[in-house]
Amino acid sequence: MDIFAEKTILTVSRLTALLRGVLEENFEQVWVQGEVSNLSFPSSGHLYFTLKDTAAQLRCVMFKGAAKNLKFRPDDGIALIARGRISVYDQRGEYQLICEYLEPAGVGALQLAFMQLKERLAQEGLFDEGHKRPLPTFPRRVGVITSPTGAAIHDILNVLRRRFASVEILLYPVRVQGDGSAVEIARAIDDMNRLGLADVLIVGRGGGSLEDLWAFNEEVVARAVHRSKLPVISAVGHETDWTICDFAADLRAPTPSAAAELVIASSVELRGRMEALDHRLRLAIETRLAGMEARIDALRRSLHDPGTMLGHLAQRVDDLGGRLELALLNRAARSRGEFGNLYAGLMHNDPVRAIEGLRQRLTLLSLQGERLMTGKLEGMKHLFSSATARLEVLSPLQTLSRGYAIAATVDGSVLTDTCQLAVGDRIRLQLHHGRALCRVEELENPPDCIT
Amino acid sequence: MATEKFETSLKKLEEIVRRLEGGSLSLEEALKAFEEGVKHSSFCAKKLDEAERRVEVLLKRKDGTFAREPFEAEDA
Numbered sequence: 001m002d003i004f005a006e007k008t009i010l011t012v013s014r015l016t017a018l019l020r021g022v023l024e025e026n027f028e029q030v031w032v033q034g035e036v037s038n039l040s041f042p043s044s045g046h047l048y049f050t051l052k053d054t055a056a057q058l059r060c061v062m063f064k065g066a067a068k069n070l071k072f073r074p075d076d077g078i079a080l081i082a083r084g085r086i087s088v089y090d091q092r093g094e095y096q097l098i099c100e101y102l103e104p105a106g107v108g109a110l111q112l113a114f115m116q117l118k119e120r121l122a123q124e125g126l127f128d129e130g131h132k133r134p135l136p137t138f139p140r141r142v143g144v145i146t147s148p149t150g151a152a153i154h155d156i157l158n159v160l161r162r163r164f165a166s167v168e169i170l171l172y173p174v175r176v177q178g179d180g181s182a183v184e185i186a187r188a189i190d191d192m193n194r195l196g197l198a199d200v201l202i203v204g205r206g207g208g209s210l211e212d213l214w215a216f217n218e219e220v221v222a223r224a225v226h227r228s229k230l231p232v233i234s235a236v237g238h239e240t241d242w243t244i245c246d247f248a249a250d251l252r253a254p255t256p257s258a259a260a261e262l263v264i265a266s267s268v269e270l271r272g273r274m275e276a277l278d279h280r281l282r283l284a285i286e287t288r289l290a291g292m293e294a295r296i297d298a299l300r301r302s303l304h305d306p307g308t309m310l311g312h313l314a315q316r317v318d319d320l321g322g323r324l325e326l327a328l329l330n331r332a333a334r335s336r337g338e339f340g341n342l343y344a345g346l347m348h349n350d351p352v353r354a355i356e357g358l359r360q361r362l363t364l365l366s367l368q369g370e371r372l373m374t375g376k377l378e379g380m381k382h383l384f385s386s387a388t389a390r391l392e393v394l395s396p397l398q399t400l401s402r403g404y405a406i407a408a409t410v411d412g413s414v415l416t417d418t419c420q421l422a423v424g425d426r427i428r429l430q431l432h433h434g435r436a437l438c439r440v441e442e443l444e445n446p447p448d449c450i451t
Numbered sequence: 452m453a454t455e456k457f458e459t460s461l462k463k464l465e466e467i468v469r470r471l472e473g474g475s476l477s478l479e480e481a482l483k484a485f486e487e488g489v490k491h492s493s494f495c496a497k498k499l500d501e502a503e504r505r506v507e508v509l510l511k512r513k514d515g516t517f518a519r520e521p522f523e524a525e526d527a
Contacts, residue, residue, distance in 0.1 A: 137457070140502050148508060148522070157506060166502040171522050172509045195517060197509070270461065271499050277464045278492040284471035285485040292478065 020088035027086035059096035072113030079105035143198030151206030152256035159260035176205035182218035204235030235259035400432035
């Protein structure tokens, strides 16, 4: 059918369909830049707006499926670059750009999204300084929320090892980029709070592109950080990378290594302070003692030479000694005189002497006694010998010498009467010299003999 | 950890050092102060050394509970 032939009458629908076909075929993919106006974001999830410049405007729509991938939120008045295809909205008879991709003109989409979220959360008070908590002085256990294979945990452990920091590390492994990573990170923060296994958290990852770091710019992470009861140190990428997480955290570390340094900073600082004090303490007492020693030395030096001192003293001692001797001698002489007198007096009554005298007297008396005794003995001896002589004169033995004999029985009784005898008895005869045993042969008894 | 006790001890140590450096103490007082200072100093050192270096990883079990295991960094 030749639609341009005369009087070919088309229905509106038919014409519209034809126009749509033409437009869709020729403007399958176009890039267009303009300022956003009449933005609407109904509950359907589709996004409607108008792009305009000074002379024209273009109706635009972004359907739900594409809109949900938008990192930033389009806003009236901002310049956008849109990519899409031209189509026709039949019911209204309007052509429109069906957008597949949007980005802010001038800045990247992510940058814009970042700025917008940052502003919104700041207004909500998520970054308030008053909400930020101090880090613990001595963290006993540090929770690290990052990838177990990433650079961040490696750098953190290196720092702690290098600083000989005595601190426990509890790693909560999460993905740090890609779909769902932000939710994982947020959940990890919540879990750590619930479990109470750490007293400070480090949340972060190593460096990367803005897209790589994006999870840390997500609202869900910022909110988890904000509601964390444990202090959170955000450590994402390099020094120049700022993330929403950084703003929400209690402390932003430029890098994961720096986060580790911050965690142990207070204990390192305190250790330094303590060691300095310890040093000063010892120095003070040493200085004090050294000062004392110096003072004693000085005093010792200011004393006169002890040798000379001793010399003087010795001289003085000698001098006093001499005087003492003299005094003693005088005193002794005087005493000796007194003593002589006393001694003489004493000697006079010396008991030893008295005893000696008594002893001599005793000896004398003994001698006298002895002499007297001897004399008496002599006298008695003389008396005895004369008595003996006289006795000998009277002794029968003396008579025997003149020829007499004494007759006696064998048992020794002297015989004076023959009546005492019988013939045949044996008798003894004592002569002057010697004795004889005799037998009676014959008896001549006197008449008055009674037998 | 008794952070407060540590801070108190450190403050006392500071005060003792100041007094000792001031030099107005008698020798006996100075020696006593020194002895006390050494006590505080070693208490602080002990507190600082209390934690031990250990690295663990938190593992989530299927039932939602957690387990801690030693963590060996591949390249650390």
